[in-house]
Every structure is written in structure tokens, then in C-alpha cells.
Amino acid sequence: MYRYDEFDAAFVAGRTAQFADQVKRRLSGELSEDQFRPLRLMNGLYLQLHAYMLRVAVPYGTLSSRQMRKLAHIARVYDRGYGHFTTRQNIQYNWPKLKDIPVILDELASVEMHAIQTSGNCIRNVTTDQFAGAAADEIIDPRPVAEILRQWSSLHPEFSYLPRKFKIAITGAPQDRAAIRFHDIGLQAAVNGAGEIGWEVWVGGGLGRTPMIAKLINSFVPNEHLLAYLESIMRVYNRYGRRDNKYKARIKILVHEEGLETIKGQVEAEFAEVRGGVLTLPSEEVDRISAYFAPPDFAQQSLTKLDVAYESIIDPAYGRWLDNNINAHSQPGYASVTVSLKPVGGAPGDATDTQMEVVADLAETYSHDELRVTHEQNLVLPHVALADLRTVYDALVAAQLADGNTNTIADMICCPGLDFCALANARSIPIAQEISRKFAEPARQQEIGELKIKISGCINACGHHHVGHIGILGVEKKGGELYQITLGGDATEHASVGKIIGPGFEAENVPDAIEKLVDFYIAQRQGTDETFIQAYRRLGEAPFKEALYGTA
Amino acid sequence: MGLPKLAPAQAAHDKLKALGILALNGMFDEMDALSVLRYAVSDVLPGDLAIVSSFGADSAVLLHMVAQVDPSMPVYFLETGKHFAETLDYVETLKKQLGLINVHAIHPSSDDVKRFDPNGDLWETDPDSCCHIRKTEPLEPVTEQYGGWVTGRKRYQTSERGVLPHFELTSDDRIKVNPLAYFSDADVVEYRQKHSLPEHPLYAKGYKSIGCAPCTSIVAEGEDPRAGRWRGLNKKECGIHYDFSGAIANPMTAAARHTLWKDGAFIADPFKEWVEGTAPSEARYTHVPLREFLANRADYLASQHPLGLMISPGEKIEDVVEDLSRFASIAIKFPAFSDGRGYSTARLLVERFKYAGEIRAVGDVLQDQIPHMRRCGFNALVVTHEPSRQALIENRLPEMALFYQPVGVTEVPLGTRPFLRRVS
Ligand code: HEM
Ligand code: SF4
Ligand code: SF4
Numbered sequence: 001m002y003r004y005d006e007f008d009a010a011f012v013a014g015r016t017a018q019f020a021d022q023v024k025r026r027l028s029g030e031l032s033e034d035q036f037r038p039l040r041l042m043n044g045l046y047l048q049l050h051a052y053m054l055r056v057a058v059p060y061g062t063l064s065s066r067q068m069r070k071l072a073h074i075a076r077v078y079d080r081g082y083g084h085f086t087t088r089q090n091i092q093y094n095w096p097k098l099k100d101i102p103v104i105l106d107e108l109a110s111v112e113m114h115a116i117q118t119s120g121n122c123i124r125n126v127t128t129d130q131f132a133g134a135a136a137d138e139i140i141d142p143r144p145v146a147e148i149l150r151q152w153s154s155l156h157p158e159f160s161y162l163p164r165k166f167k168i169a170i171t172g173a174p175q176d177r178a179a180i181r182f183h184d185i186g187l188q189a190a191v192n193g194a195g196e197i198g199w200e201v202w203v204g205g206g207l208g209r210t211p212m213i214a215k216l217i218n219s220f221v222p223n224e225h226l227l228a229y230l231e232s233i234m235r236v237y238n239r240y241g242r243r244d245n246k247y248k249a250r251i252k253i254l255v256h257e258e259g260l261e262t263i264k265g266q267v268e269a270e271f272a273e274v275r276g277g278v279l280t281l282p283s284e285e286v287d288r289i290s291a292y293f294a295p296p297d298f299a300q301q302s303l304t305k306l307d308v309a310y311e312s313i314i315d316p317a318y319g320r321w322l323d324n325n326i327n328a329h330s331q332p333g334y335a336s337v338t339v340s341l342k343p344v345g346g347a348p349g350d351a352t353d354t355q356m357e358v359v360a361d362l363a364e365t366y367s368h369d370e371l372r373v374t375h376e377q378n379l380v381l382p383h384v385a386l387a388d389l390r391t392v393y394d395a396l397v398a399a400q401l402a403d404g405n406t407n408t409i410a411d412m413i414c415c416p417g418l419d420f421c422a423l424a425n426a427r428s429i430p431i432a433q434e435i436s437r438k439f440a441e442p443a444r445q446q447e448i449g450e451l452k453i454k455i456s457g458c459i460n461a462c463g464h465h466h467v468g469h470i471g472i473l474g475v476e477k478k479g480g481e482l483y484q485i486t487l488g489g490d491a492t493e494h495a496s497v498g499k500i501i502g503p504g505f506e507a508e509n510v511p512d513a514i515e516k517l518v519d520f521y522i523a524q525r526q527g528t529d530e531t532f533i534q535a536y537r538r539l540g541e542a543p544f545k546e547a548l549y550g551t552a
Numbered sequence: 553m554g555l556p557k558l559a560p561a562q563a564a565h566d567k568l569k570a571l572g573i574l575a576l577n578g579m580f581d582e583m584d585a586l587s588v589l590r591y592a593v594s595d596v597l598p599g600d601l602a603i604v605s606s607f608g609a610d611s612a613v614l615l616h617m618v619a620q621v622d623p624s625m626p627v628y629f630l631e632t633g634k635h636f637a638e639t640l641d642y643v644e645t646l647k648k649q650l651g652l653i654n655v656h657a658i659h660p661s662s663d664d665v666k667r668f669d670p671n672g673d674l675w676e677t678d679p680d681s682c683c684h685i686r687k688t689e690p691l692e693p694v695t696e697q698y699g700g701w702v703t704g705r706k707r708y709q710t711s712e713r714g715v716l717p718h719f720e721l722t723s724d725d726r727i728k729v730n731p732l733a734y735f736s737d738a739d740v741v742e743y744r745q746k747h748s749l750p751e752h753p754l755y756a757k758g759y760k761s762i763g764c765a766p767c768t769s770i771v772a773e774g775e776d777p778r779a780g781r782w783r784g785l786n787k788k789e790c791g792i793h794y795d796f797s798g799a800i801a802n803p804m805t806a807a808a809r810h811t812l813w814k815d816g817a818f819i820a821d822p823f824k825e826w827v828e829g830t831a832p833s834e835a836r837y838t839h840v841p842l843r844e845f846l847a848n849r850a851d852y853l854a855s856q857h858p859l860g861l862m863i864s865p866g867e868k869i870e871d872v873v874e875d876l877s878r879f880a881s882i883a884i885k886f887p888a889f890s891d892g893r894g895y896s897t898a899r900l901l902v903e904r905f906k907y908a909g910e911i912r913a914v915g916d917v918l919q920d921q922i923p924h925m926r927r928c929g930f931n932a933l934v935v936t937h938e939p940s941r942q943a944l945i946e947n948r949l950p951e952m953a954l955f956y957q958p959v960g961v962t963e964v965p966l967g968t969r970p971f972l973r974r975v976s
Contacts, residue, residue, distance in 0.1 A: 011954045018950045022920070030939050038890060039920055121890070151956040157924035158899055158959060161892025238896050243865070273904060278958045 004112040020102035044115025055118040057125040060146040061089035063371040065364035070111040072356035123153035130374040134382040136328040139189040142172035144290040163241035164249035179491040204255030207461035212252040227279040232270035296368035301333025321404030339379040340403040348414040349377035358399040408445040417457030424457035426474025426481035438511040467491035520547035576719040585731035600699035602626040608762040612749040614704040619650040631657040632686035634764035638753040700727035814932040839883040865893040886915035902929035919943040923951040
């Protein structure tokens with residue numbers, strides 16, 4: 001994986017010193033909160049309900065065991081013994097003290113990590129497929145390009161005060177596990193007629209109060225021109241994106257209001273000017289960066305197939321885990337393991353310091369020292385030999401990290417909600433906890449199959465509720481909390497935005513409502529192969545609505 | 553009756569004193585200048601009041617009142633060494649005609665002049681310091697002797713003076729008396745005519761506000777009378793009208809009040825703010841807003857005066873690419889530091905349109921954004937935010953020395969060192 005050279009290390013150290021100075025000036029009162037806000041945001045520091053919240057970048061979701069141990073250490077020393085992994089493939093700490101921030105940043109810098117641009121109206125940490133460089137279906141490993149994007153966008157002088165935040169996601173596989181169509185820019189690897197690999201560029205996707213599916217602005221941008229093309233989009237957005245209303249400031253609104261063709265025209269005109277200039281990516285540079293991401297030294301494995309059916313008879317829990325938490329690897333004899341952060345009754349995405357250390361140890365011993373954070377708030381050991389799976393599983397069991405529930409109804413995405421977030425209208429973690437208790441029975445989860453529930457505590461949609469097969473959105477109604485249910489969202493290459501199907505529910509009635517929908521689906525599906533979302537697409541919204549609310 | 557003579561600075565009395573001043577201001581009719589002065593002399597500060605007069609275009613009115621109330625009141629004249637000969641004549645004329653018997657000229661220290669203004673051009677390079685050594689410094693020991701001052705200030709004169717009262721308390725516990733606070737230009741003329749007061753010899757030639765010769769120019773019809781002072785040099789108030797208490801910087805730091813940062817220093821800004829309604833042919837040393845320029849493009853192009861251009865967010869630099877060479881300076885406005893459109897404009901100017909003149913950032917220009925601005929091509933900054941000014945002066949901007957991405961024309965020549973990186 002990528003290793004900082006002297007330049008990167010000096011860059012982060014410089015930035016840390018700079019922010020330490022800004023913190024000092026804030027503490028001394030020289031900076032007002034207004035003046036400090038954009039600076040702290042650009043360094044990942046939010047002011048939340050109870051305290052500051054520090055968001056640490058995990059570039060394209062990739063971590064080494066050493067880095068994970070440092071995250072555990074920070075959780076233990078400077079926070080309350082846990083961290084929260086987010087849909088942005090980052091980790092957030094909810095209780096750091098402002099005066100400790102410079103020290104924390106120093107600690108992070110010692111393992112090549114930082115919090116630069118994890119918030120603020122700049123280009124945010126680039127996200128990608130959690131199985132990048134491992135997945136069997138991959139055209140190309142997107143991480144070298146993600147790393148180049150990280151460098152290009154870090155403290156970009158022209159694009160640090162954009163109309164609004166800007167998120168880029170990239171995937172090298174046809175199966176979209178990075179929700180690229182719901183980012184400001186989504187990049188998907190593509191092959192042109194000549195067999196060259198380049199990028200489909202999608203623009204203007206997003207969630208929030210106006211969910212939009214990104215539109216294809218260019219179906220093939222060669223690697224060497226990718227930065228010039230992205231800079232062209234950024235410049236058009238910086239100049240013409242709306243700044244009069246922060247709710248209309250994302251690029252999705254610009255694309256929506258001006259129309260794709262107009263924006264495309266402006267971008268292409270700009271591209272014509274900058275193409276071939278200083279941003280042209282020399283292939284040696286791509287090669288140089290790619291070398292960091294060379295596949296690890298995989299060993300020849302004698303065990304290349306798993307007998308899941310057999311294992312399920314011997315140990316049903318292990319069988320389920322193999323069934324749900326294992327992803328096919330491009331290397332024979334290997335698999336990628338999803339470590340679930342969705343225990344029954346837990347807060348999705350939370351991990352304790354000791355859990356982080358267990359996972360770090362496992363990564364070091366069994367996964368070529370690599371770890372990933374998923375946008376669905378789990379962790380991944382990307383390169384585990386099939387022969388080691390049982391050992392890994394047993395270690396996870398001991399750390400209470402072995403729930404075999406990935407992609408099931410228990411594998412919910414959930415934002416912090418009213419328990420932590422200053423913007424929230426409603427609690428979201430307790431809703432997730434109640435649902436997970438209702439569907440705690442593994443056999444029941446297995447029966448339901450793949451079902452994505454996503455929960456947000458307000459319209460900002462940090463919990464991706466728009467793209468949940470079942471989405472839950474907390475709203476405020478007459479001083480109380482109410483939950484709207486949406487159906488039919490999908491974050492993948494079959495992107496769709498869920499629809500509200502009727503009036504909201506009180507918190508205590510949400511699990512029952514979900515159960516009605518689930519029961520209806522099971523009754524109606526054409527065999528166990530038809531997933532919830534497929535059944536919904538076939539049947540349409542009306543019968544689900546009737547199942548939920550009764551006939552009119 | 554009334555207020556006792558006030559003791560010098562005693563914090564406990566300040567509030568009472570301030571209240572007293574408030575009461576005083578309520579005692580007089582707006583136009584009752586003479587009563588204000590008489591009361592000040594007889595009751596508020598008997599024997600402890602003096603006046604500094606510039607013997608300028610409209611000094612005669614106040615001096616006439618002083619002569620009526622108390623011809624022996626000390627009158628000080630700042631003989632800066634830079635006055636028009638006509639002004640020096642006028643001092644003599646008024647003295648004689650009004651019967652003032654206690655007029656003193658105050659001279660700058662010759663050491664200071666030798667040291668700070670050996671060539672006599674300090675007024676040009678640094679007028680604040682010039683005023684300081686020629687006015688503020690010499691005046692200070694004099695002002696210390698008195699409990700109060702009579703001034704000729706009028707509230708209409710410049711926008712900053714809109715709320716001038718008859719009596720003011722300065723921060724060092726002195727009282728300023730402004731008998732003419734409510735006088736308008738017309739009132740002055742009327743008074744002068746009524747009492748047949750002699751006119752300043754230069755008044756008829758178009759000088760409406762007269763100070764030192766080098767810093768005074770003719771005021772156009774309808775223009776602010778004081779616009780003729782320090783023309784082109786963003787300076788409105790002469791030091792002596794500030795508090796006497798040291799609010800005026802001393803010569804070595806006076807330069808800090810310039811707001812234009814260029815080439816490593818705050819310097820006098822030859823440009824002044826564009827005034828709505830200025831005729832294109834009259835505009836000079838001002839940043840003409842882009843829409844105004846476009847509306848009267850031919851007129852501006854025909855004018856010979858040095859011009860600047862002001863670009864606000866939302867305006868397109870592409871609209872004036874043909875005319876960029878016409879401008880000595882282009883100002884890019886940041887109404888709020890969080891509005892980043894100006895960065896794109898600057899890069900386009902430098903990198904795409906090869907504009908080589910001054911590009912200045914104006915508006916909400918703060919230290920934390922300045923490094924970005926520089927990288928995007930800004931070479932001048934107008935900075936008023938005090939901590940940011942200090943950071944510039946002390947050369948401690950929160951700056952990163954390392955850059956990943958190439959911007960600007962000079963940063964990364966094509967094909968050099970690992971792509972996209974630079975050490976500054
Ligand atoms: C706890 C404090 C948080 C605050 C104050 C916050 C604030 C916001 C706001 C204001 C937006 C809407 C932005 C817009 O549409 O312009 C947003 C969107 C988003 N947030 Fe958060 N957020 C928080 C936590 C999180 C967490 C924990 C996650 C990850 C689990 C997250 C992931 C996202 C994502 C993915 C979006 C994107 C949606 C989009 O594309 O519009 N946020 N957040
Ligand atoms: S969706 Fe709303 S409540 Fe949830 S984290 Fe985002 S801003 Fe907070
Ligand atoms: S008015 Fe001009 S010449 Fe006179 S002291 Fe001030 S700067 Fe110097």
C-alpha cells in the first residue's frame with residue numbers, strides 16, 4: 001500500500017504545525033469562532049452537540065495494522081475508548097478536547113495519517129471500493145489513481161473555498177460498491193475500443209435534501225488527462241456553482257438547473273484549454289504510484305475452495321459467516337473478509353480500542369498487513385488465505401466481531417443522529433438498535449437475505465437513507481420524533497432513489513413497520529433468489545404500501 | 553454655576569464626567585455656536601482652553617468668534633514648514649483684523665525633520681509620518697498644558713464626522729469643544745459675509761479645504777471639500793483631529809496604517825475607491841467596476857488616466873480580455889473569505905490571459921487565505937484585519953512550504969520532479 005515519502009511526511013508535519021498554531025490562536029481568542037470554523041473544518045474538526053468531533057481521513061479506506069493500532073491508541077488516550085467508522089470510510093472521534101487536537105494530529109502524522117480536508121467546502125477524502133486490489137471482478141485497482149487524486153486535491157489553492165463540500169468516489173469494478181453515482185464526481189473504470197483503460201466520469205450525484213443520481217458527463221477520459229478533466233469540472237463548479245443558498249450549492253444543483261449539456265459544454269471548453277498542460281499525468285508517475293499498490297506476495301495455496309454447506313452443518317454460525325462475510329478474491333486460495341461492526345443492539349460502525357487492536361493483529365498476521373474501512377461501516381481484511389479463515393473467525397468471535405450478518409437486514413448504515421449530531425432532528429442509533437434486536441435471530445436474517453436498511457437522523461442523509469432498499473429518515477413533528485420510511489433505493493450501478501410511501505411512524509413502531517414490509521416480501525417473492533429490492537421492482541410500490549398501511 | 557473645572561484623569565470620575573458632557577450637549581441650540589464657546593470659556597474651562605487653527609479656507613469664522621469671546625485665548629498655528637505663502641500671509645491678516653493677541657506658531661523639531669524627512673518628500677512617501685513629525689509631535693507638549701480645546705470641525709464635512717457633538721470627552725480626559733459642529737458650508741459663507749471676514753487668498757482659486765501646499769489640491773464642484781486633501785492617498789484625517797492621547801502612531805510605525813501590502817511592506821496606495829457617478833473621463837487611480845467599464849468602455853479606453861479594474865464574484869474576466877493591458881491594477885473582490893471564486897479569476901488572469909500587472913485581493917483578506925491567494929497569482933493585498941496585518945509584518949503567515957499540485961505559471965515546469973510536487 002501507499003507509503004509516504006519524505007515529501008508527504010513533511011507536508012503532513014507542516015500542515016499539523018500550521019493547524020496547531022491556528023488552534024492556539026483560537027484558544028487565545030485571536031481568532032473568532034467564525035474565522036476558526038473554516039480552518040478547523042478543513043482539518044476535520046467539527047463542533048458537535050457535546051464536544052468537538054475529529055474526523056480522521058482514511059484515504060480510500062486503506063489502513064495498515066500500525067495505523068489501526070494508532071487509531072486504537074487515540075481512542076483510548078484521547079477519547080472514551082472507542083471510535084466510529086463512517087460512510088465516508090473515515091473514523092470519527094466524538095470526544096476529543098480542543099487542546100489535545102494538535103497532539104492527536106502529531107500522533108496521526110507519525111503513522112502517515114491526518115485529518116486534512118475531511119470537512120469544509122473543499123475536495124474531501126476520496127472514497128473507493130473496499131475490495132479494491134482484491135476483488136475478483138475488478139478491471140483495475142483504483143487506488144493508485146485515488147492516491148494521485150488525494151495528492152492533487154490536498155490544499156488545492158484554487159479549490160479550498162468551493163460553494164460547498166465536494167466528494168469524489170472511484171471504483172475499478174463493474175459492480176459498484178462505492179456508490180459512485182451518489183457523489184459529486186464518480187469515476188468508474190472503463191475500457192475503450194482500443195483496449196485502453198480510462199474512466200467514465202459521472203457528475204452531480206448526491207444525497208442530502210435533494211437526492212440526485214449522477215449523470216454521465218464523459219464516457220471515457222484517458223488516465224493521462226484525468227486530472228485536467230477533473231480540474232475543468234472543479235473550475236466550472238467553483239465559478240458558477242450557487243453560493244446564495246447553501247442548500248443549493250452542491251454541484252448536483254448546478255448540473256440540475258443548468259442541464260447536463262450546458263455544464264458539459266463549459267467543462268469541455270475548459271478542458272480544451274488545460275488539456276495537455278501541466279496536469280498531464282506522465283505514465284511513469286502512474287507507474288511509480290502503482291508500485292506502492294502492487295499485490296502482496298500471495299503464496300501458492302492448496303486450499304482453493306470452501307465447502308460452505310459442509311461447514312454450516314458442523315457450525316451454523318461459522319457457515320453463515322462464510323456465506324455472508326466473505327468476498328471472492330482475484331487470487332486463487334484467498335478471500336476478503338468483512339469484519340462486521342453491526343452487533344445486535346450496538347451502534348453501527350463503533351469499534352472499541354481493543355477491537356481495533358484485535359483487527360490490527362489479524363491484519364498483520366493473516367491479511368498482508370492490510371485493512372479496509374467500508375462505506376457501509378464495517379472493516380475488511382482484504383487478503384486472507386482460505387486456509388486461515390477458521391483461525392481468523394475464532395479470533396473475531398473472541399473479540400465479539402464475528403457476526404455473520406454482512407449484507408443482511410442487520411447490516412444497517414446509520415448516522416450518529418441526535419445522540420451526537422448538532423443538526424439532527426431525531427435519534428437514529430436507537431432505531432438501528434431496536435431493529436437489530438427485532439431481527440436478532442440469525443436464521444431469520446438468513447431467511448430474509450440481502451436487504452439494506454439505511455437510517456439518517458435528518459435530511460442531510462449522512463446515513464444514506466435515500467439509497468436504502470428500506471430507508472428510514474428521522475424528522476421532527478410537533479416537537480416529537482417521527483420516522484419516514486422510503487422504499488426502493490439502491491446505491492449500486494442500478495442506482496435509484498427511494499420513495500416515501502406514506503406517513504411516518506413513532507420510534508417504537510418502526511421495527512414493527514419494517515417487519516410488515518419484510519413479511520410481505522417473503523410472502524410474495526419468487527423463490528429465495530429474488531431479493532427484497534428485486535421483488536420491490538417487480539411488484540411496485542402499491543402492494544408494499546398496502547401491506548404497511550392497510551387498504552384505504 | 554454648572555460644571556466645576558474638571559480634575560485630570562481620575563477613573564472614578566470618568567462616568568460622572570461623561571454624563572456631564574452629555575448634559576452639556578443638551579444645553580445648546582444646534583446653531584448657537586457663540587454661546588457654546590462663551591460657556592466653555594467662562595464656566596467649563598476658564599483659563600484652560602486653547603485653539604489650534606489651520607488658518608485655512610474657513611478658519612476665519614471660528615477665529616472671529618474666539619476674538620469676540622476672548623481675544624486673549626491662546627491660538628496655535630502649526631507652522632509645518634509646508635504651507636502656501638498665501639496661508640502665512642493670511643495668518644497675519646486675520647491676526648490684525650480680528651484683534652487676536654495670543655497667536656503662536658508651532659514648529660516641528662528640526663532634528664526630526666532632518667532625521668525623517670531629509671529630502672522634504674516625506675509627504676509623498678509616507679504622509680502619515682509627515683503629519684506626525686510636523687503636526688502631532690510638536691503639538692503634543694502644547695496640548696498637555698490645557699484642559700480642553702476648541703476645534704472648527706463640522707459634522708457635515710466627511711462621512712466619518714456625521715455625529716459630531718458640541719462637547720466631547722477625549723480618552724485622556726480632555727474636553728473638545730466644537731462650536732461649529734452643526735454649521736454647513738452655506739452657514740459658514742453666510743457668517744463670513746455677514747461679518748465681512750477676509751477670505752483665504754486661495755479660496756477663490758478653487759481651494760476649499762486648505763492644509764499644507766503639497767497635500768492640497770483643487771476640489772471639483774460638488775466634490776467633498778476635503779477631497780482635495782491628500783488626493784489619491786487614501787488619507788482623510790489629519791493626525792491632529794484624532795484624540796490627543798497618543799492614538800496617533802509615532803513615525804516609525806505610522807506606515808502600519810497603510811492597507812496595501814505589496815513587495816513585503818505596507819505602502820501608500822495610489823488608488824482610491826471608485827465613486828459611483830464618476831465620469832469615465834475623470835476616473836483615475838481607481839478600480840472601475842467591471843460592469844461600469846463595460847457600460848462605458850469606449851470612454852474609458854479613450855481616457856489617458858491610469859486606471860484599475862474591480863472584479864466582483866460572479867463577473868467573468870473573459871468579458872474584458874481584450875482590454876486587460878489597459879489596467880495598471882486589477883482588484884479581485886472577496887466579499888467574504890469563504891467565497892472562493894476570486895481564486896479562479898486570478899489563475900485565469902495570470903495563466904491563461906498572461907496579465908502581468910498588479911492583481912490585488914480586496915475585501916475579506918485574512919492571513920489564513922493569503923498563501924492560497926499568492927499561489928493563485930495575487931501580488932498585492934489590501935488588508936485591514938489587524939491580526940492578519942501583524943502576521944504579514946512579522947512574516948509569520950500560516951504557510952505551507954510544500955505543494956502537491958502545480959498552479960500558476962512558475963510553480964512546476966512540465967516534467968520535473970515527481971509529478972505535482974514542489975518545495976517553495
Ligand atoms: C456527526 C456530525 C455530522 C454532521 C454535522 C454532518 C453534516 C452533514 C451535512 C450538513 C450534510 C449535507 C451536506 C449537503 O448536502 O450539502 C452531510 C452529508 C453527508 N454526511 Fe454527514 N454529518 C455528520 C456525520 C456524518 C457521519 C458520521 C457520516 C458517515 C457515517 C456522514 C456522512 C455523510 C455523507 C455520506 C453525506 C452525503 C451525502 C451527500 O452526498 O449529500 N456524516 N453531513
Ligand atoms: S443525517 Fe443529519 S442527524 Fe445524521 S449525522 Fe447527518 S446531519 Fe447529523
Ligand atoms: S499635510 Fe502633508 S505636508 Fe503637511 S504635514 Fe501632513 S503630510 Fe506633511
